[in-house]
Amino acid sequence: MLRYTLKRLAAGAAMLIALSMLVFILLRLAPGDPVDAYIDPMVKMSAADMARLRAELGLDKPLPVQYLIWLRDVLHGDFGRSLQRTGEPVLALIGSRIGPTLLLMLSGFGIAIIFGLIAGVVSAVKRGSVRDGTLLAVAAVGVSSPAFLTALIGLYLFSVVLHWAPSGGMLxxxxxxxxxxxxxxxxxxxxxxxxxxxxxxxxxxxxSMLEVLTQDYIRTARAKGVRENRIVSHHAVRNALLPVVTLIGSTLGLAVGGAIFIESVFNWPGMGLLLVNAVELRDYPVIMGSTLVIGAWVIVMNIATDLVYAVIDPRVKVS
Incomplete structure:
Protein backbone atom coordinates (compact mmCIF):
# COMPACT_ATOMS: atom_id res chain seq x y z
CA MET A 1 0.00 0.00 0.00
CA LEU A 2 2.82 2.43 0.84
CA ARG A 3 4.53 1.73 -2.47
CA TYR A 4 1.26 2.25 -4.35
CA THR A 5 0.60 5.51 -2.50
CA LEU A 6 4.04 6.88 -3.32
CA LYS A 7 3.61 5.97 -6.99
CA ARG A 8 0.25 7.73 -7.13
CA LEU A 9 1.64 10.80 -5.38
CA ALA A 10 4.52 10.96 -7.85
CA ALA A 11 2.10 10.68 -10.76
CA GLY A 12 -0.09 13.36 -9.18
CA ALA A 13 2.87 15.71 -8.83
CA ALA A 14 3.73 15.20 -12.51
CA MET A 15 0.14 15.96 -13.49
CA LEU A 16 0.18 19.10 -11.36
CA ILE A 17 3.36 20.34 -13.05
CA ALA A 18 1.84 19.62 -16.46
CA LEU A 19 -1.28 21.56 -15.48
CA SER A 20 0.75 24.55 -14.30
CA MET A 21 2.76 24.53 -17.54
CA LEU A 22 -0.41 24.48 -19.62
CA VAL A 23 -2.04 27.35 -17.71
CA PHE A 24 1.21 29.36 -17.76
CA ILE A 25 1.52 29.00 -21.54
CA LEU A 26 -2.16 29.78 -22.18
CA LEU A 27 -1.95 32.94 -20.08
CA ARG A 28 1.07 34.11 -22.02
CA LEU A 29 -0.61 33.31 -25.35
CA ALA A 30 -3.74 35.26 -24.43
CA PRO A 31 -4.29 38.50 -26.37
CA GLY A 32 -2.54 41.54 -24.94
CA ASP A 33 0.74 42.16 -23.17
CA PRO A 34 1.05 40.71 -19.63
CA VAL A 35 2.70 43.95 -18.51
CA ASP A 36 -0.58 45.78 -19.15
CA ALA A 37 -1.98 44.19 -16.00
CA TYR A 38 0.78 45.81 -13.92
CA ILE A 39 0.24 49.43 -14.94
CA ASP A 40 -2.50 52.02 -14.58
CA PRO A 41 -4.06 52.57 -18.03
CA MET A 42 -4.51 56.26 -17.17
CA VAL A 43 -0.77 56.76 -16.66
CA LYS A 44 1.36 57.19 -19.76
CA MET A 45 4.67 55.33 -19.76
CA SER A 46 7.58 55.73 -22.11
CA ALA A 47 9.11 52.85 -24.03
CA ALA A 48 12.12 52.95 -21.70
CA ASP A 49 9.88 52.72 -18.62
CA MET A 50 7.99 49.80 -20.16
CA ALA A 51 11.25 48.00 -20.94
CA ARG A 52 12.51 48.57 -17.40
CA LEU A 53 9.25 47.25 -15.93
CA ARG A 54 9.41 44.16 -18.14
CA ALA A 55 12.96 43.52 -16.97
CA GLU A 56 11.96 43.93 -13.29
CA LEU A 57 9.12 41.45 -13.75
CA GLY A 58 11.28 38.99 -15.67
CA LEU A 59 9.05 39.26 -18.75
CA ASP A 60 12.06 39.99 -20.95
CA LYS A 61 13.29 36.41 -20.46
CA PRO A 62 12.30 33.45 -22.69
CA LEU A 63 9.02 31.77 -21.75
CA PRO A 64 10.62 28.52 -20.43
CA VAL A 65 12.91 30.56 -18.18
CA GLN A 66 9.94 32.53 -16.84
CA TYR A 67 8.14 29.31 -15.99
CA LEU A 68 11.16 27.77 -14.28
CA ILE A 69 11.60 30.90 -12.17
CA TRP A 70 7.93 30.77 -11.17
CA LEU A 71 8.17 27.04 -10.37
CA ARG A 72 11.31 27.61 -8.27
CA ASP A 73 9.54 30.29 -6.25
CA VAL A 74 6.48 28.08 -5.75
CA LEU A 75 8.63 25.23 -4.44
CA HIS A 76 10.01 27.71 -1.90
CA GLY A 77 6.49 28.70 -0.86
CA ASP A 78 6.39 31.98 -2.79
CA PHE A 79 3.34 32.18 -5.07
CA GLY A 80 4.02 35.80 -5.93
CA ARG A 81 1.95 38.88 -5.18
CA SER A 82 -1.42 39.96 -6.50
CA LEU A 83 -1.34 42.65 -9.17
CA GLN A 84 -4.73 44.11 -8.33
CA ARG A 85 -4.77 43.85 -4.53
CA THR A 86 -1.97 46.23 -3.52
CA GLY A 87 0.68 43.54 -3.68
CA GLU A 88 -0.96 41.13 -1.23
CA PRO A 89 0.80 37.73 -1.19
CA VAL A 90 -1.08 35.23 -3.32
CA LEU A 91 -0.66 32.43 -0.78
CA ALA A 92 -2.21 34.54 1.98
CA LEU A 93 -5.03 35.56 -0.34
CA ILE A 94 -5.76 31.94 -1.24
CA GLY A 95 -5.55 30.92 2.41
CA SER A 96 -8.25 33.44 3.33
CA ARG A 97 -10.58 31.96 0.67
CA ILE A 98 -10.09 28.23 1.27
CA GLY A 99 -12.26 28.20 4.41
CA PRO A 100 -15.44 29.57 2.76
CA THR A 101 -14.99 27.25 -0.23
CA LEU A 102 -14.55 24.16 1.96
CA LEU A 103 -17.59 25.17 4.01
CA LEU A 104 -19.73 25.47 0.88
CA MET A 105 -18.34 22.34 -0.80
CA LEU A 106 -18.56 20.06 2.23
CA SER A 107 -22.05 21.29 3.12
CA GLY A 108 -23.32 20.68 -0.40
CA PHE A 109 -21.43 17.40 -0.61
CA GLY A 110 -22.85 16.16 2.69
CA ILE A 111 -26.40 16.97 1.60
CA ALA A 112 -25.82 15.29 -1.76
CA ILE A 113 -24.45 12.07 -0.25
CA ILE A 114 -27.19 11.71 2.35
CA PHE A 115 -30.03 12.41 -0.07
CA GLY A 116 -28.45 10.55 -2.98
CA LEU A 117 -27.82 7.33 -1.06
CA ILE A 118 -31.27 7.28 0.51
CA ALA A 119 -32.98 8.11 -2.80
CA GLY A 120 -30.95 5.47 -4.66
CA VAL A 121 -31.85 2.75 -2.16
CA VAL A 122 -35.54 3.69 -2.09
CA SER A 123 -35.68 3.88 -5.89
CA ALA A 124 -34.13 0.42 -6.27
CA VAL A 125 -36.26 -1.23 -3.58
CA LYS A 126 -39.45 0.37 -4.98
CA ARG A 127 -38.52 -0.28 -8.61
CA GLY A 128 -41.33 0.48 -11.04
CA SER A 129 -43.39 2.44 -8.52
CA VAL A 130 -44.49 6.07 -8.68
CA ARG A 131 -41.83 6.89 -6.08
CA ASP A 132 -39.15 5.33 -8.27
CA GLY A 133 -40.31 7.25 -11.33
CA THR A 134 -40.39 10.54 -9.42
CA LEU A 135 -36.89 10.08 -8.05
CA LEU A 136 -35.55 9.12 -11.48
CA ALA A 137 -37.17 12.19 -13.03
CA VAL A 138 -35.64 14.49 -10.42
CA ALA A 139 -32.25 12.83 -10.90
CA ALA A 140 -32.49 13.26 -14.68
CA VAL A 141 -33.22 16.97 -14.26
CA GLY A 142 -30.32 17.32 -11.83
CA VAL A 143 -27.82 15.58 -14.09
CA SER A 144 -28.83 17.57 -17.17
CA SER A 145 -28.95 21.01 -15.50
CA PRO A 146 -25.78 23.16 -15.75
CA ALA A 147 -24.60 24.52 -12.41
CA PHE A 148 -24.78 28.17 -13.44
CA LEU A 149 -28.35 27.79 -14.79
CA THR A 150 -29.54 26.03 -11.64
CA ALA A 151 -27.88 28.73 -9.52
CA LEU A 152 -29.54 31.56 -11.44
CA ILE A 153 -32.97 29.91 -11.28
CA GLY A 154 -32.57 29.16 -7.57
CA LEU A 155 -31.41 32.71 -6.85
CA TYR A 156 -34.34 34.24 -8.70
CA LEU A 157 -36.97 31.89 -7.26
CA PHE A 158 -35.95 31.61 -3.61
CA SER A 159 -34.34 35.02 -3.09
CA VAL A 160 -36.06 37.44 -5.45
CA VAL A 161 -39.55 35.95 -5.66
CA LEU A 162 -40.08 34.06 -2.40
CA HIS A 163 -37.54 35.94 -0.20
CA TRP A 164 -36.68 32.72 1.62
CA ALA A 165 -32.92 33.24 1.56
CA PRO A 166 -30.42 36.11 1.16
CA SER A 167 -29.43 36.90 -2.42
CA GLY A 168 -25.68 36.62 -1.89
CA GLY A 169 -22.64 36.92 0.31
CA MET A 170 -21.56 34.84 3.25
CA LEU A 171 -22.66 37.19 6.05
CA SER A 208 -25.66 -0.76 -7.94
CA MET A 209 -28.52 -1.78 -5.64
CA LEU A 210 -30.48 -3.36 -8.48
CA GLU A 211 -27.46 -5.46 -9.39
CA VAL A 212 -26.84 -6.55 -5.81
CA LEU A 213 -30.48 -7.44 -5.18
CA THR A 214 -30.28 -10.09 -7.94
CA GLN A 215 -27.30 -11.90 -6.40
CA ASP A 216 -27.55 -15.46 -5.11
CA TYR A 217 -26.78 -14.60 -1.49
CA ILE A 218 -29.71 -12.16 -1.44
CA ARG A 219 -32.06 -14.88 -2.70
CA THR A 220 -30.61 -17.28 -0.12
CA ALA A 221 -31.25 -14.79 2.67
CA ARG A 222 -34.83 -14.36 1.54
CA ALA A 223 -35.28 -18.15 1.36
CA LYS A 224 -34.09 -18.40 4.97
CA GLY A 225 -36.82 -16.01 6.04
CA VAL A 226 -34.63 -12.98 6.77
CA ARG A 227 -36.71 -9.82 6.93
CA GLU A 228 -36.55 -7.61 3.84
CA ASN A 229 -35.46 -4.54 5.83
CA ARG A 230 -32.51 -6.45 7.26
CA ILE A 231 -31.57 -7.83 3.83
CA VAL A 232 -31.51 -4.33 2.38
CA SER A 233 -29.66 -2.65 5.26
CA HIS A 234 -27.18 -5.38 6.26
CA HIS A 235 -26.47 -7.12 2.97
CA ALA A 236 -27.48 -5.15 -0.10
CA VAL A 237 -26.51 -1.60 0.89
CA ARG A 238 -23.04 -2.53 2.15
CA ASN A 239 -22.09 -4.25 -1.08
CA ALA A 240 -23.83 -1.70 -3.30
CA LEU A 241 -21.78 1.08 -1.73
CA LEU A 242 -18.49 -0.20 -3.11
CA PRO A 243 -18.90 1.01 -6.73
CA VAL A 244 -20.41 4.28 -5.48
CA VAL A 245 -17.29 5.10 -3.44
CA THR A 246 -15.34 5.91 -6.61
CA LEU A 247 -18.10 8.23 -7.79
CA ILE A 248 -18.27 9.96 -4.41
CA GLY A 249 -14.52 10.56 -4.36
CA SER A 250 -14.38 11.91 -7.89
CA THR A 251 -17.46 14.04 -7.24
CA LEU A 252 -15.81 15.59 -4.20
CA GLY A 253 -12.75 16.37 -6.24
CA LEU A 254 -14.69 17.88 -9.13
CA ALA A 255 -17.18 19.71 -6.87
CA VAL A 256 -14.82 22.66 -6.93
CA GLY A 257 -15.84 23.19 -10.57
CA GLY A 258 -19.47 23.61 -9.59
CA ALA A 259 -18.44 25.77 -6.64
CA ILE A 260 -16.82 28.27 -9.04
CA PHE A 261 -20.17 28.95 -10.71
CA ILE A 262 -22.10 28.92 -7.44
CA GLU A 263 -19.71 31.34 -5.77
CA SER A 264 -19.85 33.69 -8.74
CA VAL A 265 -23.65 33.80 -8.76
CA PHE A 266 -24.04 34.15 -4.99
CA ASN A 267 -20.95 36.33 -4.45
CA TRP A 268 -19.62 33.73 -2.00
CA PRO A 269 -16.10 34.80 -0.93
CA GLY A 270 -14.28 31.59 -1.80
CA MET A 271 -11.71 30.24 -4.22
CA GLY A 272 -14.12 30.19 -7.15
CA LEU A 273 -14.99 33.88 -6.87
CA LEU A 274 -11.31 34.70 -6.37
CA LEU A 275 -10.38 32.87 -9.57
CA VAL A 276 -13.16 34.45 -11.61
CA ASN A 277 -12.22 37.95 -10.44
CA ALA A 278 -8.55 37.25 -11.15
CA VAL A 279 -9.38 36.20 -14.72
CA GLU A 280 -11.45 39.35 -15.25
CA LEU A 281 -8.63 41.56 -13.91
CA ARG A 282 -5.84 39.55 -15.60
CA ASP A 283 -4.21 38.99 -12.24
CA TYR A 284 -1.73 36.35 -13.46
CA PRO A 285 -0.12 35.36 -10.12
CA VAL A 286 -3.55 34.78 -8.53
CA ILE A 287 -4.74 32.77 -11.54
CA MET A 288 -1.65 30.55 -11.40
CA GLY A 289 -1.82 30.09 -7.64
CA SER A 290 -5.57 29.37 -7.59
CA THR A 291 -5.30 26.91 -10.48
CA LEU A 292 -2.47 25.07 -8.76
CA VAL A 293 -4.41 24.73 -5.50
CA ILE A 294 -7.61 23.61 -7.24
CA GLY A 295 -5.68 21.10 -9.36
CA ALA A 296 -3.93 19.74 -6.26
CA TRP A 297 -7.33 19.30 -4.56
CA VAL A 298 -8.73 17.27 -7.47
CA ILE A 299 -5.63 15.07 -7.71
CA VAL A 300 -5.46 14.40 -3.96
CA MET A 301 -9.16 13.51 -3.83
CA ASN A 302 -8.75 11.02 -6.69
CA ILE A 303 -5.76 9.40 -4.98
CA ALA A 304 -7.62 9.24 -1.66
CA THR A 305 -10.60 7.63 -3.41
CA ASP A 306 -8.43 4.86 -4.86
CA LEU A 307 -6.84 4.20 -1.46
CA VAL A 308 -10.17 4.11 0.37
CA TYR A 309 -11.62 1.75 -2.23
CA ALA A 310 -8.66 -0.60 -1.81
CA VAL A 311 -9.15 -0.58 1.96
CA ILE A 312 -12.89 -1.23 2.03
CA ASP A 313 -12.83 -3.88 -0.69
CA PRO A 314 -10.27 -6.63 0.03
CA ARG A 315 -10.71 -7.98 -3.49
CA VAL A 316 -8.96 -4.91 -4.91
CA LYS A 317 -5.23 -5.40 -5.30
CA VAL A 318 -2.84 -2.43 -5.43
CA SER A 319 0.45 -2.52 -7.28
Whole structure:
Protein backbone atom coordinates (compact mmCIF):
# COMPACT_ATOMS: atom_id res chain seq x y z
CA MET A 1 0.00 0.00 0.00
CA LEU A 2 2.82 2.43 0.84
CA ARG A 3 4.53 1.73 -2.47
CA TYR A 4 1.26 2.25 -4.35
CA THR A 5 0.60 5.51 -2.50
CA LEU A 6 4.04 6.88 -3.32
CA LYS A 7 3.61 5.97 -6.99
CA ARG A 8 0.25 7.73 -7.13
CA LEU A 9 1.64 10.80 -5.38
CA ALA A 10 4.52 10.96 -7.85
CA ALA A 11 2.10 10.68 -10.76
CA GLY A 12 -0.09 13.36 -9.18
CA ALA A 13 2.87 15.71 -8.83
CA ALA A 14 3.73 15.20 -12.51
CA MET A 15 0.14 15.96 -13.49
CA LEU A 16 0.18 19.10 -11.36
CA ILE A 17 3.36 20.34 -13.05
CA ALA A 18 1.84 19.62 -16.46
CA LEU A 19 -1.28 21.56 -15.48
CA SER A 20 0.75 24.55 -14.30
CA MET A 21 2.76 24.53 -17.54
CA LEU A 22 -0.41 24.48 -19.62
CA VAL A 23 -2.04 27.35 -17.71
CA PHE A 24 1.21 29.36 -17.76
CA ILE A 25 1.52 29.00 -21.54
CA LEU A 26 -2.16 29.78 -22.18
CA LEU A 27 -1.95 32.94 -20.08
CA ARG A 28 1.07 34.11 -22.02
CA LEU A 29 -0.61 33.31 -25.35
CA ALA A 30 -3.74 35.26 -24.43
CA PRO A 31 -4.29 38.50 -26.37
CA GLY A 32 -2.54 41.54 -24.94
CA ASP A 33 0.74 42.16 -23.17
CA PRO A 34 1.05 40.71 -19.63
CA VAL A 35 2.70 43.95 -18.51
CA ASP A 36 -0.58 45.78 -19.15
CA ALA A 37 -1.98 44.19 -16.00
CA TYR A 38 0.78 45.81 -13.92
CA ILE A 39 0.24 49.43 -14.94
CA ASP A 40 -2.50 52.02 -14.58
CA PRO A 41 -4.06 52.57 -18.03
CA MET A 42 -4.51 56.26 -17.17
CA VAL A 43 -0.77 56.76 -16.66
CA LYS A 44 1.36 57.19 -19.76
CA MET A 45 4.67 55.33 -19.76
CA SER A 46 7.58 55.73 -22.11
CA ALA A 47 9.11 52.85 -24.03
CA ALA A 48 12.12 52.95 -21.70
CA ASP A 49 9.88 52.72 -18.62
CA MET A 50 7.99 49.80 -20.16
CA ALA A 51 11.25 48.00 -20.94
CA ARG A 52 12.51 48.57 -17.40
CA LEU A 53 9.25 47.25 -15.93
CA ARG A 54 9.41 44.16 -18.14
CA ALA A 55 12.96 43.52 -16.97
CA GLU A 56 11.96 43.93 -13.29
CA LEU A 57 9.12 41.45 -13.75
CA GLY A 58 11.28 38.99 -15.67
CA LEU A 59 9.05 39.26 -18.75
CA ASP A 60 12.06 39.99 -20.95
CA LYS A 61 13.29 36.41 -20.46
CA PRO A 62 12.30 33.45 -22.69
CA LEU A 63 9.02 31.77 -21.75
CA PRO A 64 10.62 28.52 -20.43
CA VAL A 65 12.91 30.56 -18.18
CA GLN A 66 9.94 32.53 -16.84
CA TYR A 67 8.14 29.31 -15.99
CA LEU A 68 11.16 27.77 -14.28
CA ILE A 69 11.60 30.90 -12.17
CA TRP A 70 7.93 30.77 -11.17
CA LEU A 71 8.17 27.04 -10.37
CA ARG A 72 11.31 27.61 -8.27
CA ASP A 73 9.54 30.29 -6.25
CA VAL A 74 6.48 28.08 -5.75
CA LEU A 75 8.63 25.23 -4.44
CA HIS A 76 10.01 27.71 -1.90
CA GLY A 77 6.49 28.70 -0.86
CA ASP A 78 6.39 31.98 -2.79
CA PHE A 79 3.34 32.18 -5.07
CA GLY A 80 4.02 35.80 -5.93
CA ARG A 81 1.95 38.88 -5.18
CA SER A 82 -1.42 39.96 -6.50
CA LEU A 83 -1.34 42.65 -9.17
CA GLN A 84 -4.73 44.11 -8.33
CA ARG A 85 -4.77 43.85 -4.53
CA THR A 86 -1.97 46.23 -3.52
CA GLY A 87 0.68 43.54 -3.68
CA GLU A 88 -0.96 41.13 -1.23
CA PRO A 89 0.80 37.73 -1.19
CA VAL A 90 -1.08 35.23 -3.32
CA LEU A 91 -0.66 32.43 -0.78
CA ALA A 92 -2.21 34.54 1.98
CA LEU A 93 -5.03 35.56 -0.34
CA ILE A 94 -5.76 31.94 -1.24
CA GLY A 95 -5.55 30.92 2.41
CA SER A 96 -8.25 33.44 3.33
CA ARG A 97 -10.58 31.96 0.67
CA ILE A 98 -10.09 28.23 1.27
CA GLY A 99 -12.26 28.20 4.41
CA PRO A 100 -15.44 29.57 2.76
CA THR A 101 -14.99 27.25 -0.23
CA LEU A 102 -14.55 24.16 1.96
CA LEU A 103 -17.59 25.17 4.01
CA LEU A 104 -19.73 25.47 0.88
CA MET A 105 -18.34 22.34 -0.80
CA LEU A 106 -18.56 20.06 2.23
CA SER A 107 -22.05 21.29 3.12
CA GLY A 108 -23.32 20.68 -0.40
CA PHE A 109 -21.43 17.40 -0.61
CA GLY A 110 -22.85 16.16 2.69
CA ILE A 111 -26.40 16.97 1.60
CA ALA A 112 -25.82 15.29 -1.76
CA ILE A 113 -24.45 12.07 -0.25
CA ILE A 114 -27.19 11.71 2.35
CA PHE A 115 -30.03 12.41 -0.07
CA GLY A 116 -28.45 10.55 -2.98
CA LEU A 117 -27.82 7.33 -1.06
CA ILE A 118 -31.27 7.28 0.51
CA ALA A 119 -32.98 8.11 -2.80
CA GLY A 120 -30.95 5.47 -4.66
CA VAL A 121 -31.85 2.75 -2.16
CA VAL A 122 -35.54 3.69 -2.09
CA SER A 123 -35.68 3.88 -5.89
CA ALA A 124 -34.13 0.42 -6.27
CA VAL A 125 -36.26 -1.23 -3.58
CA LYS A 126 -39.45 0.37 -4.98
CA ARG A 127 -38.52 -0.28 -8.61
CA GLY A 128 -41.33 0.48 -11.04
CA SER A 129 -43.39 2.44 -8.52
CA VAL A 130 -44.49 6.07 -8.68
CA ARG A 131 -41.83 6.89 -6.08
CA ASP A 132 -39.15 5.33 -8.27
CA GLY A 133 -40.31 7.25 -11.33
CA THR A 134 -40.39 10.54 -9.42
CA LEU A 135 -36.89 10.08 -8.05
CA LEU A 136 -35.55 9.12 -11.48
CA ALA A 137 -37.17 12.19 -13.03
CA VAL A 138 -35.64 14.49 -10.42
CA ALA A 139 -32.25 12.83 -10.90
CA ALA A 140 -32.49 13.26 -14.68
CA VAL A 141 -33.22 16.97 -14.26
CA GLY A 142 -30.32 17.32 -11.83
CA VAL A 143 -27.82 15.58 -14.09
CA SER A 144 -28.83 17.57 -17.17
CA SER A 145 -28.95 21.01 -15.50
CA PRO A 146 -25.78 23.16 -15.75
CA ALA A 147 -24.60 24.52 -12.41
CA PHE A 148 -24.78 28.17 -13.44
CA LEU A 149 -28.35 27.79 -14.79
CA THR A 150 -29.54 26.03 -11.64
CA ALA A 151 -27.88 28.73 -9.52
CA LEU A 152 -29.54 31.56 -11.44
CA ILE A 153 -32.97 29.91 -11.28
CA GLY A 154 -32.57 29.16 -7.57
CA LEU A 155 -31.41 32.71 -6.85
CA TYR A 156 -34.34 34.24 -8.70
CA LEU A 157 -36.97 31.89 -7.26
CA PHE A 158 -35.95 31.61 -3.61
CA SER A 159 -34.34 35.02 -3.09
CA VAL A 160 -36.06 37.44 -5.45
CA VAL A 161 -39.55 35.95 -5.66
CA LEU A 162 -40.08 34.06 -2.40
CA HIS A 163 -37.54 35.94 -0.20
CA TRP A 164 -36.68 32.72 1.62
CA ALA A 165 -32.92 33.24 1.56
CA PRO A 166 -30.42 36.11 1.16
CA SER A 167 -29.43 36.90 -2.42
CA GLY A 168 -25.68 36.62 -1.89
CA GLY A 169 -22.64 36.92 0.31
CA MET A 170 -21.56 34.84 3.25
CA LEU A 171 -22.66 37.19 6.05
CA UNK A 172 -24.89 40.24 6.33
CA UNK A 173 -22.75 43.39 6.03
CA UNK A 174 -22.37 45.57 9.14
CA UNK A 175 -23.93 42.85 11.31
CA UNK A 176 -22.18 40.95 14.12
CA UNK A 177 -21.37 37.34 13.33
CA UNK A 178 -24.01 34.79 14.20
CA UNK A 179 -24.41 31.13 13.27
CA UNK A 180 -27.99 31.74 12.17
CA UNK A 181 -26.89 34.46 9.75
CA UNK A 182 -24.16 32.22 8.32
CA UNK A 183 -26.54 29.28 7.83
CA UNK A 184 -29.18 31.48 6.22
CA UNK A 185 -26.62 32.54 3.59
CA UNK A 186 -25.20 29.02 3.22
CA UNK A 187 -28.32 26.91 2.80
CA UNK A 188 -29.38 28.00 -0.70
CA UNK A 189 -25.98 27.77 -2.48
CA UNK A 190 -25.26 24.49 -0.66
CA UNK A 191 -28.57 22.98 -1.80
CA UNK A 192 -28.01 24.11 -5.38
CA UNK A 193 -24.47 22.70 -5.34
CA UNK A 194 -25.85 19.43 -3.96
CA UNK A 195 -28.56 19.15 -6.64
CA UNK A 196 -26.29 17.89 -9.42
CA UNK A 197 -24.14 15.73 -7.14
CA UNK A 198 -27.11 14.07 -5.43
CA UNK A 199 -28.59 13.23 -8.83
CA UNK A 200 -25.41 11.39 -9.82
CA UNK A 201 -25.25 9.50 -6.52
CA UNK A 202 -28.92 8.55 -6.81
CA UNK A 203 -28.51 7.04 -10.28
CA UNK A 204 -25.31 5.15 -9.39
CA UNK A 205 -26.69 3.87 -6.09
CA UNK A 206 -29.91 2.71 -7.71
CA UNK A 207 -28.03 0.84 -10.45
CA SER A 208 -25.66 -0.76 -7.94
CA MET A 209 -28.52 -1.78 -5.64
CA LEU A 210 -30.48 -3.36 -8.48
CA GLU A 211 -27.46 -5.46 -9.39
CA VAL A 212 -26.84 -6.55 -5.81
CA LEU A 213 -30.48 -7.44 -5.18
CA THR A 214 -30.28 -10.09 -7.94
CA GLN A 215 -27.30 -11.90 -6.40
CA ASP A 216 -27.55 -15.46 -5.11
CA TYR A 217 -26.78 -14.60 -1.49
CA ILE A 218 -29.71 -12.16 -1.44
CA ARG A 219 -32.06 -14.88 -2.70
CA THR A 220 -30.61 -17.28 -0.12
CA ALA A 221 -31.25 -14.79 2.67
CA ARG A 222 -34.83 -14.36 1.54
CA ALA A 223 -35.28 -18.15 1.36
CA LYS A 224 -34.09 -18.40 4.97
CA GLY A 225 -36.82 -16.01 6.04
CA VAL A 226 -34.63 -12.98 6.77
CA ARG A 227 -36.71 -9.82 6.93
CA GLU A 228 -36.55 -7.61 3.84
CA ASN A 229 -35.46 -4.54 5.83
CA ARG A 230 -32.51 -6.45 7.26
CA ILE A 231 -31.57 -7.83 3.83
CA VAL A 232 -31.51 -4.33 2.38
CA SER A 233 -29.66 -2.65 5.26
CA HIS A 234 -27.18 -5.38 6.26
CA HIS A 235 -26.47 -7.12 2.97
CA ALA A 236 -27.48 -5.15 -0.10
CA VAL A 237 -26.51 -1.60 0.89
CA ARG A 238 -23.04 -2.53 2.15
CA ASN A 239 -22.09 -4.25 -1.08
CA ALA A 240 -23.83 -1.70 -3.30
CA LEU A 241 -21.78 1.08 -1.73
CA LEU A 242 -18.49 -0.20 -3.11
CA PRO A 243 -18.90 1.01 -6.73
CA VAL A 244 -20.41 4.28 -5.48
CA VAL A 245 -17.29 5.10 -3.44
CA THR A 246 -15.34 5.91 -6.61
CA LEU A 247 -18.10 8.23 -7.79
CA ILE A 248 -18.27 9.96 -4.41
CA GLY A 249 -14.52 10.56 -4.36
CA SER A 250 -14.38 11.91 -7.89
CA THR A 251 -17.46 14.04 -7.24
CA LEU A 252 -15.81 15.59 -4.20
CA GLY A 253 -12.75 16.37 -6.24
CA LEU A 254 -14.69 17.88 -9.13
CA ALA A 255 -17.18 19.71 -6.87
CA VAL A 256 -14.82 22.66 -6.93
CA GLY A 257 -15.84 23.19 -10.57
CA GLY A 258 -19.47 23.61 -9.59
CA ALA A 259 -18.44 25.77 -6.64
CA ILE A 260 -16.82 28.27 -9.04
CA PHE A 261 -20.17 28.95 -10.71
CA ILE A 262 -22.10 28.92 -7.44
CA GLU A 263 -19.71 31.34 -5.77
CA SER A 264 -19.85 33.69 -8.74
CA VAL A 265 -23.65 33.80 -8.76
CA PHE A 266 -24.04 34.15 -4.99
CA ASN A 267 -20.95 36.33 -4.45
CA TRP A 268 -19.62 33.73 -2.00
CA PRO A 269 -16.10 34.80 -0.93
CA GLY A 270 -14.28 31.59 -1.80
CA MET A 271 -11.71 30.24 -4.22
CA GLY A 272 -14.12 30.19 -7.15
CA LEU A 273 -14.99 33.88 -6.87
CA LEU A 274 -11.31 34.70 -6.37
CA LEU A 275 -10.38 32.87 -9.57
CA VAL A 276 -13.16 34.45 -11.61
CA ASN A 277 -12.22 37.95 -10.44
CA ALA A 278 -8.55 37.25 -11.15
CA VAL A 279 -9.38 36.20 -14.72
CA GLU A 280 -11.45 39.35 -15.25
CA LEU A 281 -8.63 41.56 -13.91
CA ARG A 282 -5.84 39.55 -15.60
CA ASP A 283 -4.21 38.99 -12.24
CA TYR A 284 -1.73 36.35 -13.46
CA PRO A 285 -0.12 35.36 -10.12
CA VAL A 286 -3.55 34.78 -8.53
CA ILE A 287 -4.74 32.77 -11.54
CA MET A 288 -1.65 30.55 -11.40
CA GLY A 289 -1.82 30.09 -7.64
CA SER A 290 -5.57 29.37 -7.59
CA THR A 291 -5.30 26.91 -10.48
CA LEU A 292 -2.47 25.07 -8.76
CA VAL A 293 -4.41 24.73 -5.50
CA ILE A 294 -7.61 23.61 -7.24
CA GLY A 295 -5.68 21.10 -9.36
CA ALA A 296 -3.93 19.74 -6.26
CA TRP A 297 -7.33 19.30 -4.56
CA VAL A 298 -8.73 17.27 -7.47
CA ILE A 299 -5.63 15.07 -7.71
CA VAL A 300 -5.46 14.40 -3.96
CA MET A 301 -9.16 13.51 -3.83
CA ASN A 302 -8.75 11.02 -6.69
CA ILE A 303 -5.76 9.40 -4.98
CA ALA A 304 -7.62 9.24 -1.66
CA THR A 305 -10.60 7.63 -3.41
CA ASP A 306 -8.43 4.86 -4.86
CA LEU A 307 -6.84 4.20 -1.46
CA VAL A 308 -10.17 4.11 0.37
CA TYR A 309 -11.62 1.75 -2.23
CA ALA A 310 -8.66 -0.60 -1.81
CA VAL A 311 -9.15 -0.58 1.96
CA ILE A 312 -12.89 -1.23 2.03
CA ASP A 313 -12.83 -3.88 -0.69
CA PRO A 314 -10.27 -6.63 0.03
CA ARG A 315 -10.71 -7.98 -3.49
CA VAL A 316 -8.96 -4.91 -4.91
CA LYS A 317 -5.23 -5.40 -5.30
CA VAL A 318 -2.84 -2.43 -5.43
CA SER A 319 0.45 -2.52 -7.28
Missing amino acids: TPAMPFSLHDLLSHLILPALILAFYQSALVTRYMRS
